[in-house]
Amino acid sequence: MLDATFELMDAIKQATGISLTEEKIYLLESRLSDILADYNLSDFGQLSKKFKEGSDLEFRERVIERVTTHETRFFRDESIFGAILERIIPEILERKQQKDPKIKIWSAACSTGQEPYSVAISIHERYPHLFKNISITATDIAKDTIEKAKGGVFSAFEIGRGLPEAHLAKYFDPVSKGLYRVNDEIRSIIEFKQHNLIYDPYPSGCDLILCRNVSYYFDQQERKSLFNKIEKALDQDSFLILGSAESISEYSKNFIIREFGLCRFYELNPSNFTLFIKGA
Ligand SMILES: C[S@@+](CC[C@H](N)C(=O)[O-])C[C@H]1O[C@@H](n2cnc3c(N)ncnc32)[C@H](O)[C@@H]1O
Structure with missing residues (x-):
């Protein structure tokens, strides 16, 4: 046995x-x-x-x-949203220096979607004028899980785990008793796909990757390969956010560690160290 x-x-x-x-x-x-x-x-x-x-x-x-373990919730580890809104997005915009910059985000191993929806909602709140320039690819290995994410329907219990009350009326439509659907505007910038981090090709040119609370299920060798591929999927000066118990430092020397409140995030090959010292 x-x-x-x-x-x-x-x-x-x-x-x-x-x-x-x-x-x-x-x-x-x-x-x-x-x-x-x-x-x-x-x-x-x-x-x-x-x-x-x-x-x-x-x-x-x-x-x-x-x-697979699909534990997730809306606005999990709240401080990452401060980091995204106050540091990461402004620095991506500064780097791009374009009139109408596109920002490419990948939420890898997103489970039932609360993570990419939270990112989209927080950007809509803070930068409504930028919202149409954001594209989020959200992926997970588990088929039913990613289908649920795509559907965008959540129970009152799931909503109650982390979604600020004001966002419910603003970003969700009631479906039936105790069920709410993320509205079309928020859903319009997110593409959900089934994707296996071990075998499937990675996207390229990402400005921000969230790969949270999955690498700790992998052994050292798989983790090394995961971080290697993530590094290649990022543009120079781009950003990576891992779960609070995860770290890339042991596997790559090409990132610097940044901090914003309780959030630790990583910047790839920063070309502007002064900004790091000033902004961290
Ligand atoms: C604990 S959840 C994390 C969800 C979300 N990132 C968060 O932090 O709230 C881990 C997710 O990783 C997914 N996963 C596990 N192995 C994977 C793999 N090889 N490729 C893609 N996703 C995987 C699981 O299906 C699960 O939904």
Whole structure:
């Protein structure tokens, strides 16, 4: 039984990059028990065999959906929004020096979408005149999760976790009792896509990447490869925001650490160190 569990853990790592440690075996058992039953599989050995065969795509998607952790909320770690609005956007604008600058943001591993919606709402609040120049690509490996994000419908419970009350009336339309949909204007600047950080090609020329609370599921090697690809996806002088428990410093020397309040963020190859000293 234990061999089969390790085999499954290995198959999950191959497919998603997620390293499950032995302490997480109980998690696999609780998350996958109904899939075992639904597909008439007797144990994890059969489950990992079917998963690795890969011919039943729906089955694979279901397993990936289950083994990934989608915890998120609106305006998670509030200080990052201060950093985006007060430092990152003004500095991107200063760097671009264009009349009508386009700003390209990638919210990688965005789960059910609260992160990119929060970014879009905060930019709309602070820079309404810039809003049409912003494009946000929001991605996640898990199919149902990214579909939910795309739908933009949230329960009162999800709304209650972090969304300032004033934003509900302004940026959401009621759908039915206790359900609210992000309005069309906010949704119009976000493109949601299924994307695997381990295998799929990355976008390029990003001005800001948020890749939050996912790298800590990866082992050192996958994390190194993730940060390497993220670095290539960014323009010079562009920005990266990780989760508060994550850091790129061990993996790349090409970023400087910036701080804004409680938020730590990273700037790639800054060409203007004085701005950093002045602004941090
Ligand atoms: C804890 S959530 C973080 C959501 C959001 N970034 C936040 O900080 O609130 C982690 C997300 O990473 C996604 N994920 C895990 N492995 C991934 C991979 N290889 N490629 C893309 N997304 C992945 C999961 O599906 C999950 O939705």
